[in-house]
Every structure is written in C-alpha cells, then in structure tokens.
Amino acid sequence: MARTRKSDTxxxxxxxxxxxxxxxxxxxxxxxxxxxxxxxxxxxxxxSVYRYFASKAELFDALVERWLSRVSxxxxxxxxxxxxxxxxxxxWLMALFRSKVRKVTADPELFMTYQxxxxxxxxxxxxxxxxxxxxxxxxxxDGVASGEFPSETDPHRAARAILSGSIRFHHPGLLAxxxxxxxxxxxxxxxxxxxxxxxxxxx
Numbered sequence: 001m002a003r004t005r006k007s008d009t010x011x012x013x014x015x016x017x018x019x020x021x022x023x024x025x026x027x028x029x030x031x032x033x034x035x036x037x038x039x040x041x042x043x044x045x046x047x048s049v050y051r052y053f054a055s056k057a058e059l060f061d062a063l064v065e066r067w068l069s070r071v072s073x074x075x076x077x078x079x080x081x082x083x084x085x086x087x088x089x090x091x092w093l094m095a096l097f098r099s100k101v102r103k104v105t106a107d108p109e110l111f112m113t114y115q116x117x118x119x120x121x122x123x124x125x126x127x128x129x130x131x132x133x134x135x136x137x138x139x140x141x142d143g144v145a146s147g148e149f150p151s152e153t154d155p156h157r158a159a160r161a162i163l164s165g166s167i168r169f170h171h172p173g174l175l176a177x178x179x180x181x182x183x184x185x186x187x188x189x190x191x192x193x194x195x196x197x198x199x200x201x202x203x
Contacts, residue, residue, distance in 0.1 A: 023099075025117075078092045097187045
C-alpha cells in the first residue's frame with residue numbers, strides 16, 4: 001500500500017522531534033530532559049510535541065527504538081540474504097560486533113545516555129533481543145534445510161547458544177566496562193569456532 005502524504009509528514013515530524021530530544025538529552029541528561037525543553041529546541045510549543053508523543057516516557061521509548069533500529073536494520077538484510085547459512089551467520093555476527101563497538105566507542109557520552117534511558121524501556125530492548133534471536137534462528141533453520149547443519153538441530157536452541165557464546169562481543173554493558181573492545185581477529189576466531197561446533201553437532 002502506498003504511503004500517504006499525511007503519514008510521510010507525520011513520520012518526518014516525529015523524526016525532527018526525536019532529533020531535538022537527542023540534542024537536549026546530550027545537553028541535560030535523561031533526568032533533566034523534559035518535553036518543554038525539547039519543544040523549545042524545535043522552536044515549537046510543548047503541545048505540538050504531545051501531538052506525537054503522549055509523554056516523556058513515550059518519547060524516550062521512541063528514541064530507544066530508533067537507536068536500536070540502527071543496529072537491527074543492516075542485520076535484517078544479512079539475515080534475509082541468499083548466501084549459505086554459515087557464511088551469513090559469520091557476517092551477521094561480525095556486523096553486530098562492529099555496530100556495537102561503534103556505539104560504545106564513537107560517542108561514549110551519548111552511549112551512556114542511551115544506556116540509561118534503555119534501562120527504563122524494557123519492552124523496546126526485549127523486542128530488539130527477540131529480533132536478534134529470530135535472525136539467528138532463521139539462518140540456522142535455512143542451514144538445516146540446505147543440509148549445511150545437522151537435521152536434528154533445533155534452530156531456536158542453537159540461536160540462544162550462539163548468542164550466549166558470543167555475548168562478550170555484542171553486549172553493550174560488557175563492551176563499555178572492559179579495558180578495550182575485543183579485536184576483530186578474536187571476534188572472527190570465536191564466531192568461527194561456534195559455527196564449526198554447530199556444523200559438527202551430532203556427527
């Protein structure tokens with residue numbers, strides 16, 4: 001169905017509000033950010049912000065959703081591509097690792113701000129984690145169907161094992177608190193080992 005001009009305008013205005021909210025968050029932090037300040041940053045009234053977001057909590061939820069979508073959207077393209085499942089999984093894990101490292105290291109102050117508001121947005125975070133699980137399970141399922149992985153493999157159990165086994169390379173909290181992010185070669189080696197174990201399972 002074609003998008004309407006009204007929906008395009010609504011989306012554009014929501015994005016402008018979110019951009020302004022990010023500026024205010026950086027300036028004041030989550031605790032001191034309010035809808036009035038966001039509206040002032042936009043040069044509008046707070047009533048105009050409330051037309052699109054019913055509360056500060058809803059505005060913060062949308063910010064977290066957008067922040068996480070910047071990770072999930074490139075991963076979706078990899079997960080749905082037509083290359084062999086093992087190759088896709090390796091590429092997907094490396095893309096996830098690089099994306100999370102960029103978020104932690106490129107702008108640490110903004111990263112910590114988003115970590116704080118994400119802690120109060122568990123539904124958004126849960127959806128993001130479910131997306132990751134579904135991506136990996138889909139790729140494993142494709143590998144089972146093609147004979148690349150053993151037929152007795154349970155895709156969802158395998159997905160949870162792969163994500164748990166690689167958590168050091170994509171958990172934002174672990175990346176932020178370690179002396180420095182793991183290197184790319186280490187990440188590649190660990191991911192390759194996990195996938196080799198998956199391929200050899202049951203043999």
